[in-house]
Amino acid sequence: MRRVKIRPGPDAGFKIKREVFIVTTKMSFTAAGDMLVQRRLPGGYPGFAEIAAEIQKGDFRFFNLETTLHDYETYGSQYNGGSYLCAPPEVL
Numbered sequence: 001m002r003r004v005k006i007r008p009g010p011d012a013g014f015k016i017k018r019e020v021f022i023v024t025t026k027m028s029f030t031a032a033g034d035m036l037v038q039r040r041l042p043g044g045y046p047g048f049a050e051i052a053a054e055i056q057k058g059d060f061r062f063f064n065l066e067t068t069l070h071d072y073e074t075y076g077s078q079y080n081g082g083s084y085l086c087a088p089p090e091v092l
Contacts, residue, residue: 030058034066038087 032055041048055061067085069092 027060028058030055030061032061032063035063036066036085037091038067038085040091 067087069089070086071088072086
């Protein structure tokens with residue numbers, strides 16, 4: 001991190017000394033598409049370790065959660081054909 005001091009010129013009409021911090025940190029992002037999670041997968045599931053390692057490369061990770069999280073308090077909606085895509089909150 002560099003520290004840069006900025007001082008107003010003589011025309012400014014005030015004598016306030018300000019410090020500005022410039023952060024030069026690299027960040028990485030991992031983005032995935034739709035994620036349809038319904039249960040927690042065991043660690044030994046074939047291919048799980050490779051995908052998990054790829055997703056965890058990013059400092060920030062984003063995906064589109066294609067389900068609702070709740071404890072099955074309601075029924076499937078009649079407006080989407082009775083679909084019941086949901087998962088308990090513990091899967092995350």
